Amino acid sequence: MTSAHNIIIGIDAGTSVIKAVAFDLSGRQLATASARNRYATGDDGSATQSLVQTWIDCASALRGLGEKVTDLAARTAAVAVTGQGDGTWLVGRDNRPTADAWLWLDARAAPTVISLASGDRNRARFEATGTGLNTCQQGAQLAHMDRLMPDLLDRAEVALHCKDWLYLNLTGVRATDPSEASFTFGNFRTRQYDDVVIDALGLGHRRSLLPEIIDGTEISHPLTVEAAEACGLLAGTPVCLGYVDMVMTALGAGVRSGGLNAACSTIGSTGVHMRAKSVSNVHLNREGTGYVIALPIPDIVTQVQTNMGSTINIDWILGIASSLMADAGKSVSHAELIARIDGWFADSKRGSVLYHPYISEAGERGPFVNANARAGFTGLSTRHGFPDLIRSVVEGLGLATRDCYAAMGETPEELRVTGGATRSNALRRSLSAAVGAPIRQSLREETGAAGVAMMAAVAVGIYPTMDDCIADWVTPFLGETEKPDSAEAERFDRLFAAYADIRTAIAPAWDKLAAATNTQPDSA
Numbered sequence: 001m002t003s004a005h006n007i008i009i010g011i012d013a014g015t016s017v018i019k020a021v022a023f024d025l026s027g028r029q030l031a032t033a034s035a036r037n038r039y040a041t042g043d044d045g046s047a048t049q050s051l052v053q054t055w056i057d058c059a060s061a062l063r064g065l066g067e068k069v070t071d072l073a074a075r076t077a078a079v080a081v082t083g084q085g086d087g088t089w090l091v092g093r094d095n096r097p098t099a100d101a102w103l104w105l106d107a108r109a110a111p112t113v114i115s116l117a118s119g120d121r122n123r124a125r126f127e128a129t130g131t132g133l134n135t136c137q138q139g140a141q142l143a144h145m146d147r148l149m150p151d152l153l154d155r156a157e158v159a160l161h162c163k164d165w166l167y168l169n170l171t172g173v174r175a176t177d178p179s180e181a182s183f184t185f186g187n188f189r190t191r192q193y194d195d196v197v198i199d200a201l202g203l204g205h206r207r208s209l210l211p212e213i214i215d216g217t218e219i220s221h222p223l224t225v226e227a228a229e230a231c232g233l234l235a236g237t238p239v240c241l242g243y244v245d246m247v248m249t250a251l252g253a254g255v256r257s258g259g260l261n262a263a264c265s266t267i268g269s270t271g272v273h274m275r276a277k278s279v280s281n282v283h284l285n286r287e288g289t290g291y292v293i294a295l296p297i298p299d300i301v302t303q304v305q306t307n308m309g310s311t312i313n314i315d316w317i318l319g320i321a322s323s324l325m326a327d328a329g330k331s332v333s334h335a336e337l338i339a340r341i342d343g344w345f346a347d348s349k350r351g352s353v354l355y356h357p358y359i360s361e362a363g364e365r366g367p368f369v370n371a372n373a374r375a376g377f378t379g380l381s382t383r384h385g386f387p388d389l390i391r392s393v394v395e396g397l398g399l400a401t402r403d404c405y406a407a408m409g410e411t412p413e414e415l416r417v418t419g420g421a422t423r424s425n426a427l428r429r430s431l432s433a434a435v436g437a438p439i440r441q442s443l444r445e446e447t448g449a450a451g452v453a454m455m456a457a458v459a460v461g462i463y464p465t466m467d468d469c470i471a472d473w474v475t476p477f478l479g480e481t482e483k484p485d486s487a488e489a490e491r492f493d494r495l496f497a498a499y500a501d502i503r504t505a506i507a508p509a510w511d512k513l514a515a516a517t518n519t520q521p522d523s524a
Contacts, residue, residue: 005077008456009065010449012245013058013083013162015039015103020061021449022069025077025462027473032446033064040100045107051089051097054162055169062231073233079223080216080456081170082242082448083163085180086136088145090156095168098155104136107362109144110371116143116201123288125200130284130292130303131183134365139184139201146206159209167241170231171221175214179243179294185210188292188301189279216240217296217458217466240456247293247302248451250274251466253442254416255302256295257475259467263412265401265431267419271310273366273404274302275412283409289367290407296455297466305367305404308360311421313375313393314341316359321386341390345426348391350491352379354499355389355396356506367407370507372514378502394426398434398492399499411435416478418442433488434496441479450474 007030012019016037022030035057039049066072086104091097102108116122117133126132133140142159145152160168164176178191185201187194192213198204220238228235242248247255249272255264261276279299282292291304318337325332355377358364363371377392405411415437421427422441432439444450454469463469 004075007069007072007075008077008453009062009079010446010451010453010456011058011061011079011081011083011166012248012446012448012452013037013054013081013166014245014448015084015105018054018057018061019446019449020058020065021446021453022065022072023450023453025457027450027454027477029445029450031065031068032449033061033068035061035064039103039105041105045110047103047105047107048100049103050100051091051165054101055166058166058169059227059230062233066232076233076237077462078220078238078240078456078460079170079233080240080242080452081163081166082245082248082452083161083166085161085244085246086138086184087161088138088141089160089162089165090152090158091160091165091168091174092155092157095172095174099152101162101165102141106141107135109135109140112144112147113140116140119200121196121200125197126288127284128187128194128197129183130188130282130290130301132287132289132291132369134369137184138180139197139203142203142206142209143201146203153206153209156209158211160211161244163242163244164211167239170223170227170239172224173221174211175241176211177241177243178213178215179247181210181213183291183293188282188294191294214241215296216242216455220456220459238456238460240452240459242452242455243296244293245448246272246274246304247295249418249448250276250302250451251295251454252444252447252449252451252474253418254440254474254478256297256300256467257470257478261300262414262416263405263437264416264418267310267397267417267421267427267431269310269312271307271397271401271404272304273306273401274304275405275408276300276302281409285367285407287368287407289365289369296458303408305407307357307366307400307404308362308364309357309375310397310400311419313355313357313359313397314421317389317393341394341424342426344387344390345394348387351384351388353384353388353392354378354399354495354502355392356499356503357393357396357400367404368503370510372510373507374510374513376506394424395430395434395492395495397427398430399496401431402434402492402496403500403503405435412437414481415439416442418444418447428482429485429488432482432484434492436484436489436492438481438483440481442477443479444477
């Protein structure tokens with residue numbers, strides 16, 4: 001690497017968009033380019049994506065970045081790639097796909113998950129991985145394929161994830177990273193595959209499908225001639241395989257800074273709540289839910305709980321308002337309604353209305369798993385108006401966040417937040433009061449790409465350790481500390497006690513409601 005090599009490219013291949021982002025060596029974002037990512041869904045619960053098209057779209061995003069950054073190819077010190085987690089990307093002879101990828105959204109493995117989760121070896125699997133079994137995961141999907149579609153696996157030579165597939169196209173190397181390998185098939189303590197886990201999934205005879213595990217902060221491979229031509233970069237440029245996108249986003253947003261572990265919540269369509277911990281401090285809950293995912297820092301992992309419905313709850317209630325206003329002859333955009341949330345919140349009463357934000361039709365997965373869980377208001381009376389409903393929905397997201405952190409042990413001492421919704425003062429105040437911790441907003445635009453670019457910065461020797469990199473790339477991009485209001489924190493303590501009681505008591509009613517909804521009338 002010479003002084004002319006002053007750019008690191010971070011690739012973040014999400015479910016719907018692939019982004020390529022250029023950073024200077026101190027972490028300042030220079031430019032970004034993106035390509036839409038496409039996937040197909042089916043009535044059978046399938047959610048699939050073309051491997052070939054995903055690589056084409058990634059190369060397109062990189063070429064687009066080259067159009068925005070002068071001499072990008074000559075200036076690039078390294079490229080790093082992360083992407084959507086879970087899912088199954090099967091590759092066979094000559095590194096060609098054998099089928100479309102099963103995404104994390106794919107629900108076809110549900111019957112196999114139910115069977116495996118009730119097995120006598122599932123708790124041992126959970127103790128090793130720290131991760132609850134669900135249909136998102138490659139382990140569950142491979143087990144389902146092995147039972148019902150063995151020909152899919154017979155044709156494959158390796159089972160990859162999204163970022164692994166892109167890394168293969170960039171470097172010609174079949175590999176995965178310690179984070180996805182350990183939470184799916186391994187042990188978070190060793191960051192290696194674990195026979196207990198593989199056998200619990202019934203996949204011992206398919207172990208040859210599991211790729212080599214490499215750590216992108218220590219190992220890189222050169223960009224191939226073919227990939228360089230496709231992407232508009234120089235052959236031989238070091239390429240680093242990042243960890244899964246969830247932890248790259250948390251790393252870029254401040255889940256650790258100043259050598260200290262913290263917590264980070266990404267508030268998007270779904271909610272992702274993570275705590276950085278030393279391995280010895282991981283708390284595995286009785287319910288067997290959540291994830292433990294390695295960070296690219298020795299002996300440090302993230303413990304994770306994810307809830308299916310976060311800002312989609314806000315979208316839902318604003319959609320009702322928009323529809324009613326349209327019926328009254330007044331058209332209003334979603335953005336205009338979003339801008340009014342803080343005002344409605346200020347006009348509302350600190351009342352006794354609780355909202356459980358389980359609006360997703362997939363139910364809930366964190367900190368409990370129930371496909372039949374549904375949203376609901378509790379405590380409504382005639383004195384409540386629309387602003388009070390808005391407040392309860394926003395506060396419900398705060399209470400759901402607390403519920404997730406409570407499942408991981410003690411509540412965090414400080415919470416870092418990212419995601420567009422965190423621009424709302426009302427939401428940040430609710431999150432802070434609900435968790436009972438100071439809050440700092442990440443000011444970064446592309447936290448996932450930044451997180452994976454940081455791995456490359458360490459790999460090529462720009463920084464000796466990840467904590468040294470964090471000092472430049474993360475800490476200066478954290479907003480001012482916002483402390484929780486003590487009276488509000490006390491109120492949220494009382495609200496959370498009721499929230500938890502209702503969530504536990506109502507579960508049987510969800511199942512009955514689902515059964516009643518699914519009952520088909522007898523034909524005449």
